[in-house]
Amino acid sequence: MSGNGAHPRHGLDQVIHTPVRLSIMAALAAAEKVEFRFLRDTIEVSDSLLSKHMLVLEEAGYVKVEKAFVSKKPGTWLSLTPKGRGAFQAYVSVLEKITKGTPHA
Amino acid sequence: MNASEELSPGDALQEIDRMRRHVGRSTRWTGWLFLIWGFSAVTYWSAMFFVPAWRAFAGVAWLIMTILSTVYVYRQGVYGHGYTRLQGTVTIAWVITMAGAALTGMYVLPGDPSGWWIALGVTVAVVAALPVLYAGWRLRPWEGAR
Numbered sequence: 001m002s003g004n005g006a007h008p009r010h011g012l013d014q015v016i017h018t019p020v021r022l023s024i025m026a027a028l029a030a031a032e033k034v035e036f037r038f039l040r041d042t043i044e045v046s047d048s049l050l051s052k053h054m055l056v057l058e059e060a061g062y063v064k065v066e067k068a069f070v071s072k073k074p075g076t077w078l079s080l081t082p083k084g085r086g087a088f089q090a091y092v093s094v095l096e097k098i099t100k101g102t103p104h105a
Numbered sequence: 106m107n108a109s110e111e112l113s114p115g116d117a118l119q120e121i122d123r124m125r126r127h128v129g130r131s132t133r134w135t136g137w138l139f140l141i142w143g144f145s146a147v148t149y150w151s152a153m154f155f156v157p158a159w160r161a162f163a164g165v166a167w168l169i170m171t172i173l174s175t176v177y178v179y180r181q182g183v184y185g186h187g188y189t190r191l192q193g194t195v196t197i198a199w200v201i202t203m204a205g206a207a208l209t210g211m212y213v214l215p216g217d218p219s220g221w222w223i224a225l226g227v228t229v230a231v232v233a234a235l236p237v238l239y240a241g242w243r244l245r246p247w248e249g250a251r
Contacts (some may be wrong), residue, residue: 009114019112019120026124031132031183038182042127075182092121098114 009047015060016091020045020053026090036076043049054078062087074081132185136246137196138174143238146169150206150230154214155223191240198236206233 016025021041028034034042042048057063064085068076080088112120145167152163209229218226 012114017112017117022112022117022120023124026121027128029121030128032186032188033184034128035182040133041182042124063214092118095114095118096122099118 008101009096011090011094011097013087013091013094015062016058016088019055019058020049024050024053024057025062025080025091028078029085029088031079033077033079036078051060055094057084059098060084060087115161127181129185130190131181131183133244133246134177134187134245135185136241137175138241139237140241140246142170142174143234143241145232146203146206146234146237150210150233151227153210154218154226156231185244187243191243192194194238195236202233202236206230 003089016022019041024039027039027042034048040047043050045053054063054065058065061081064079066079068077069076149163149167152159206229209226214222214226
């Protein structure tokens with residue numbers, strides 16, 4: 001997940017630090033529950049690419065996937081787990097540490 | 106964003122902020138919808154209790170709002186923080202206060218209310234709206250993405 005060097009970038013969670021997974025985590029962090037199609041359209045990826053990255057995040061224990069009715073609406077609803085929320089907050093802290101430490105991050 | 110491109114810390118922070126604003130915009134609508142329903146409920150019951158000539162219009166407007174809200178809820182693909190916790194309680198309280206307002210209108214208020222009956226009718230109209238106004242206030246849509 002992270003390296004052992006002293007530079008803060010070694011603390012970046014590599015499960016999150018890819019363009020698509022970062023967008024997924026950022027979108028889920030901003031809400032309580034997000035429907036699969038809304039997320040797909042928001043981050044502008046295909047169903048298959050989103051599913052692939054969701055699987056990685058689900059296996060890491062960061063995302064919960066539920067097939068459920070919310071407000072009588074059926075669908076695949078995605079949300080961050082407490083572990084995922086913690087990992088995302090830690091990831092943002094590392095990013096802020098890096099950008100504050102280097103003027104041209 | 107290209108899925109294969111290298112991600113700099115600055116880009117990552119920008120993307121996080123972009124997502125937060127985008128998703129926040131969508132979640133805020135739920136809060137506004139609660140507030141709209143709250144103010145509409147006060148207007149609706151006031152019309153029903155005090156302005157017989159507006160009853161038909163209020164009924165049609167209520168029906169249209171119900172249809173539009175149902176479509177909105179069905180299409181809504183995102184819920185903001187706190188929504189799930191509020192939803193059940195607010196729905197139950199809303200049904201109870203609306204039923205209370207309807208029963209007050211049918212069995213308590215006189216046909217042509219005046220004086221304290223007006224005060225009672227206004228109070229009932231406001232109380233009927235309280236659950237959804239409370240939900241809107243709790244979701245604080247005016248505060249933007251949190």
